[in-house]
Amino acid sequence: MSVSVEIPTALRRFTDGQAKLDSSAATLNDLFAELESRFPGIARHLRDDSGQIRPFLNIYVNDEDIRFLGGDAYKFQEGDKVLLVPSIAGGRA
């Protein structure tokens, strides 16, 4: 299974400028773990010191806020497009 992930400009310094990548992660937690193993240092921008997802990081799956899909519990489907959006004009908080 494969999902595509869009990396916001703010985090591309960790991905050698790569804006989009593919992942075989099954859940959001798996995805974040995979990102950290591929791009060491990125995780602390995705999670706070207590391990919680940063409150101002918005995560969308196929145009839907992941919080409407069950959040952490959501199981990615083949071909899902995952979009990470920092604070900007909407907030997770």
Place this chain on the structure above:
Amino acid sequence: MAEAGLERYELRCRECGKRWGNQARSFCEECLSPLEVTYDYATIGKNLTRVSIEAGPNSIWRYRALLPIVEDESASLPVGFTPLVPARGLGGRFGARNLYVKNDAVCFPTLSFKDRVVAVALSAARQFGFDVVSCSSTGNLANAVAAQAARRGFEAWIFVPADIEPAKILATQIYGARLVRISGNYDQVNRLCTQIAEQHRWGFVNVNLRPYYAEGSKTVGFEIAEQLGWRLPDNVVVPMAGGALITKIRKAFDELTQLGLVSDKPVRFFGAQATGCSPITTAVKDHQPRFTPQKPSTIARSIAIGNPADGFYAIRTINDSGGWAEDVSDSDLVGGIQLLAETEGIFTETAGGVTTAVTQKLLSQGRISPEETTVLCITGNGLKTTDALAGRLETLEAIAPRLEAFEAYSDRLLNNAPRAAASAGVAR
């Protein structure tokens, strides 16, 4: 001049405190949290007095020392300094003795408080060298960006949910802006704009210019304090969409207090939403520090934001102040529009109906006391949302231009028809 201005204020992360200077940026790359403009108050305070402010223009620019503005504002529009009117009629209906309406339904040039934030944002856009300005909007912001961009020589690209009120569409197009209707709700439009902002070098007033833009909302608070005779009210009731306005009125009061321009006084902040889109009021009422996003379903489209950018800070502002938050149904908000019009002669849009109806609810709950000084923030004009009143007012027959026809008509009217409108008040 720019360098001097840059020293007076700069961006700082609201969460981790990292400083970002001045640039078109809305979030911290370290923790992804929003940025806010902070000021060198020690320097500002040396020259700022009530007298110096009162000597300024009758517009938001009289407070320019506390706004992130570097350019000479003389080219700008006379935005803001709207009336603060004692609301004795409305207060009488509510049994409250010290109600005031801050009437941004008549803000220049596009009849909503968004004129204030856009005036500041476009100054930042000029400072950062943008030729194109843009926004995601539920309508009022679209009007304000389109109008002020026309005046100040920017190209404007405006993104709105496809289903906003026809008057707000028209009042954007008329200024020659490029208007893009999106099949989706505001939160989806907003997300799209964050993606566009990464691809195009545009000044999005509420995306990459957001920290500067939001500062414009402080002027509502500055004006309330000055117009009350340089004192703070006991309570303010504020409609909440993205949640920035309520936090910025708080910031304005704090700044005036810190600079010694008003006496320190606790002010309670009350937030108002439509029940059909109430992420912030729901969190406050459930005693949650963070909100859960919602899918909006309300005729109060101007405040229908299910994922409010400043929701977290709005909740904190309300809770820290000892205030509260309430929401009302679409039917009650229409009653609020009618009641404000009938008692004060002020025709507000749906968001103002929400604020009016919520104020009544808070008074009836005893959360606001009748003798306290309470300011209702009316943020938009009713002529933009007339469709909300469909079916609420009677259709009038035409009569012949003859005296006897009028006499017969008035007899019929006075004998049969008790006034329909909102004389029964807003449902509790």
